[in-house]
Amino acid sequence: MDAHSDCNMPIEERLRAFEQICREAGLRLTYQRQEIYRELALRPDHPSAETLHQRLRERIPTMSLDTVYRTLATFAGHGLVNKIETVENQARFEADIGCHHHMMCVKCKEIVDFQWPAVDEAPLPDEAKAWGHIMAKSVVVYGTCRNCME
Amino acid sequence: MDAHSDCNMPIEERLRAFEQICREAGLRLTYQRQEIYRELALRPDHPSAETLHQRLRERIPTMSLDTVYRTLATFAGHGLVNKIETVENQARFEADIGCHHHMMCVKCKEIVDFQWPAVDEAPLPDEAKAWGHIMAKSVVVYGTCRNCME
DNA sequence: CGTAATAATAAGAATTATTCTTATATGATA
DNA sequence: TATCATATAAGAATAATTCTTATTATTACG
Numbered sequence: 629m630d631a632h633s634d635c636n637m638p639i640e641e642r643l644r645a646f647e648q649i650c651r652e653a654g655l656r657l658t659y660q661r662q663e664i665y666r667e668l669a670l671r672p673d674h675p676s677a678e679t680l681h682q683r684l685r686e687r688i689p690t691m692s693l694d695t696v697y698r699t700l701a702t703f704a705g706h707g708l709v710n711k712i713e714t715v716e717n718q719a720r721f722e723a724d725i726g727c728h729h730h731m732m733c734v735k736c737k738e739i740v741d742f743q744w745p746a747v748d749e750a751p752l753p754d755e756a757k758a759w760g761h762i763m764a765k766s767v768v769v770y771g772t773c774r775n776c777m778e
Numbered sequence: 779m780d781a782h783s784d785c786n787m788p789i790e791e792r793l794r795a796f797e798q799i800c801r802e803a804g805l806r807l808t809y810q811r812q813e814i815y816r817e818l819a820l821r822p823d824h825p826s827a828e829t830l831h832q833r834l835r836e837r838i839p840t841m842s843l844d845t846v847y848r849t850l851a852t853f854a855g856h857g858l859v860n861k862i863e864t865v866e867n868q869a870r871f872e873a874d875i876g877c878h879h880h881m882m883c884v885k886c887k888e889i890v891d892f893q894w895p896a897v898d899e900a901p902l903p904d905e906a907k908a909w910g911h912i913m914a915k916s917v918v919v920y921g922t923c924r925n926c927m928e
Numbered sequence: 929c930g931t932a933a934t935a936a937t938a939a940g941a942a943t944t945a946t947t948c949t950t951a952t953a954t955g956a957t958a
Numbered sequence: 959t960a961t962c963a964t965a966t967a968a969g970a971a972t973a974a975t976t977c978t979t980a981t982t983a984t985t986a987c988g
Contacts, residue, residue: 656935656984678974692938697975699936713863713918717946718974731909740909746900752919755892759881762921768863769902771912806955808965828945842967847946849965867975868945930988937982948971955964 633708634726635672635741642669642723646708653706663688664699668709669723674730674739676718712739713766729767735776742769783858784876785822785891792819792873796858803856813838814849818859819873824880824889826868862889863916879917885926892919 633642646665650657667684668675675683681696700721703709712720714732720739727748728741747767756762783792796815800807817834818825825833831846850871853859862870864882870889877898878891897917906912 658936658984660937676974690938692940694939694976695937701976702936711865713865715861715863715869717867717869719865719867731906731912733910734913742903742905742909744900744903744906746903747897747917750894750896750900753892753894753896756881756894756919759890759892760883760921760923760927762881762919763884764920766918766920767897768916768918769906769912770914770916771910773910775910777910806964808955810966826945840967842969844947844968845966851947852965932987933985935982935984938980940978942977943975945974946972949969951967953964953966956962958959958961 632725633669633723635724636726639666639669649706649708655702655706660688660691660695661699661702663691664696665703665708665723668721672724672741674712674720674722676720678718680721712768714739714768715770729769731769731771731773733773733776734770735772738773738775740773782875783819783873785874786876789816789819799856799858805852805856810838810841810845811849811852813841814846815853815858815873818871822874822891824862824870824872826870828868830871862918864889864918865920879919881919881921881923883923883926884920885922888923888925890923 633645643662643666646669647657650661655661663684664680667680677696677700678693681691681693684691684696700709700711704711707725708723710722710725712722712730714720716737724741729744729747730739731742732739744767752762783795793812793816796819797807800811805811813834814830817830827846827850828843831841831843834841834846850859850861854861854871857875858873860872860875862872862880864870866887874891879894879897880889881892882889894917902912
């Protein structure tokens with residue numbers, strides 16, 4: 629089985645998998661990288677780089693926003709985190725790279741994971757196969773969450 | 779049948795539908811709005827606001843980038859155009875609001891429409907229904923297009 | 929274990945993407 | 959056609975992200 633990290637794994641195991649992937653990829657295991665990964669992996673939400681930076685700065689006042697951006701980009705390049713596409717102009721991130729999709733509330737902007745096996749299992753249409761080589765698919769659903777429906 | 783605009787309709791009809799929707803919504807039918815809509819509807823690609831602005835400025839040198847952004851936001855708010863979510867940080871737009879999905883080439887960033895009835899017809903999982911009221915769903919597939927596979 | 933080489937960081941500047949402000953112009957209505 | 963509200967152009971401002979550079983810290987190697 630491949631080294632991966634999803635929300636059903638205990639945090640220690642996810643951190644170990646993270647460290648292993650860093651080592652294999654030749655990424656130095658810095659304090660900042662470990663703390664950024666841990667902060668992202670610890671909560672099930674989908675923070676922006678800025679939100680993550682604010683959280684980290686409470687513990688680590690010297691952590692710079694640039695490091696958060698740079699590190700998240702590095703992680704995303706190595707498949708350690710996902711950058712989530714939304715209609716908003718601030719990118720959102722998650723450490724759970726298991727197969728799932730996203731629902732975003734158009735009011736509070738909260739993003740929640742969900743499973744949709746019917747879509748995961750649906751074969752890509754011929755049109756898509758003819759277009760080129762497909763590597764990833766992403767479903768984002770927009771609506772109003774229960775909290776925001778008052 | 780609802781007034782809508784997809785790539786199978788002749789451009790004249792799409793422009794008429796556009797004008798009608800503007801009138802019904804109380805949106806003034808300005809020269810800029812008509813030209814921005816026409817420019818977007820005329821091509822099957824998915825330009826950014828900036829790309830669209832460059833195209834328009836060749837014909838209309840006084841067209842401002844702000845007007846393009848503002849107008850696209852207005853259009854999107856009235857369901858006249860789609861703002862497409864991607865992992866890139868520049869938003870992309872399209873005038874085709876018929877049901878379809880998108881493939882994006884990670885190299886050249888080109889976006890192409892495709893149909894995927896299996897996904898359109900798949901019922902949302904209970905998890906999603908329980909979350910709140912869902913209004914839209916978007917599928918984006920990432921890969922390398924034939925042109926970029928050399 | 930200490931040290932050299934090199935990659936990563938912090939800080940702030942720079943860039944890119946988008947939105948706001950304000951004076952002017954234009955479309956819709958009477 | 960005059961009126962009035964809305965939309966526009968221009969450029970300033972803000973927001974989001976990336977770059978530059980000097981410094982620091984990790985890793986590999988002795």
